Amino acid sequence: MKVIFDTDPGIDDAMALLYLSKLPEIELLGITTVVGNADIATTTRNALFLGEQFGISAPVVQGAGETLDGVVKDEPVIVYGHNGLGDIAIPAVDESGLYPDAASQFIIDSLKAHPGEVTIIAVGRMTNLALALRAAPEVAKLAKQVIIMGGAFGYQGRSGNITPLAEANIHGDPVAADEIFAADWPVVAVGLDVTHDIILDNDYLASLADEAGDNGELLRQMCGHYAKFYREIMGLSGVVGHDLLAVTYALHPEWFEVRRGPVLVIRDGLAAGQTAQMPETRKGGHAAWADRPSQIVCIGVDGPKVLAHYRETV
Ligand code: BDR
Numbered sequence: 001m002k003v004i005f006d007t008d009p010g011i012d013d014a015m016a017l018l019y020l021s022k023l024p025e026i027e028l029l030g031i032t033t034v035v036g037n038a039d040i041a042t043t044t045r046n047a048l049f050l051g052e053q054f055g056i057s058a059p060v061v062q063g064a065g066e067t068l069d070g071v072v073k074d075e076p077v078i079v080y081g082h083n084g085l086g087d088i089a090i091p092a093v094d095e096s097g098l099y100p101d102a103a104s105q106f107i108i109d110s111l112k113a114h115p116g117e118v119t120i121i122a123v124g125r126m127t128n129l130a131l132a133l134r135a136a137p138e139v140a141k142l143a144k145q146v147i148i149m150g151g152a153f154g155y156q157g158r159s160g161n162i163t164p165l166a167e168a169n170i171h172g173d174p175v176a177a178d179e180i181f182a183a184d185w186p187v188v189a190v191g192l193d194v195t196h197d198i199i200l201d202n203d204y205l206a207s208l209a210d211e212a213g214d215n216g217e218l219l220r221q222m223c224g225h226y227a228k229f230y231r232e233i234m235g236l237s238g239v240v241g242h243d244l245l246a247v248t249y250a251l252h253p254e255w256f257e258v259r260r261g262p263v264l265v266i267r268d269g270l271a272a273g274q275t276a277q278m279p280e281t282r283k284g285g286h287a288a289w290a291d292r293p294s295q296i297v298c299i300g301v302d303g304p305k306v307l308a309h310y311r312e313t314v
């Protein structure tokens with residue numbers, strides 16, 4: 001499976017990237033970066049560092065540092081630390097290998113080079129994808145699938161994380177996200193409705209450190225800061241593996257319960273970033289959803305299977 005990984009590393013982004021690097025079914029075409037968990041220079045540096053650390057040969061391609069809604073958001077230092085990776089020490093990276101084009105151009109070129117074959121797994125703000133669509137709308141039809149980590153649809157009674165209504169990746173660029181859901185390509189949203197079933201507790205992280213060598217230990221170190229946030233602010237014992245679940249969907253969609261129907265995103269105001277799906281059975285029930293393609297939203301997942309698969313893989 002040919003994959004472009006669009007990311008804002010990010011601790012759970014790092015977990016997802018390690019997973020991708022170990023899956024023989026995946027052919028990683030490129031890692032495209034976006035502003036989010038840190039500024040664009042930092043997320044790009046982190047992607048280069050992680051790529052080197054995990055032995056990934058695919059190029060790192062720098063993407064958008066500003067979002068389409070034009071709203072600058074505070075960096076989530078409380079969640080990811082100052083460097084996006086839980087303030088672990090990061091050695092200097094070699095930036096000479098950075099891909100010369102912008103991420104949106106890389107996405108366009110890759111979709112054109114492999115029509116019908118490329119899966120985009122996007123686990124940050126959706127700015128690069130929207131820029132690609134604006135520049136070359138025809139590429140939507142060339143994508144095999146777009147799997148995003150994003151959204152909070154109210155299934156399982158779960159609401160937002162950055163605001164009570166919105167999930168961070170969607171809230172970070174609600175205009176881009178809305179354009180993604182409206183486009184004529186198959187989108188799968190792996191949102192908070194399911195990612196909060198994937199909790200990596202201390203024992204699990206310790207077992208990764210024991211069994212996954214240096215990379216497992218690296219993840220455990222990064223998670224110190226992340227776990228403090230979840231413990232003190234969210235009242236959880238462990239960390240949520242949001243982004244890795246988008247990778248699981250690519251390989252094991254049968255582990256997920258899904259709902260189909262058009263999706264829209266509130267673009268501004270107090271509810272900015274709120275995601276709402278009109279179930280297919282009620283399509284046409286309101287004009288705002290009527291002209292949009294049906295997309296897939298994950299509403300349930302077999303969490304123990306996912307956690308076991310992640311551990312076996314990495
Ligand atoms: C999502 O927001 C980012 O901060 C995380 O890396 C994840 O992609 C969770 O809401």
Ligand code: CA
Binds near residue numbers: 008009037123
């Ligand atoms: Ca992310």
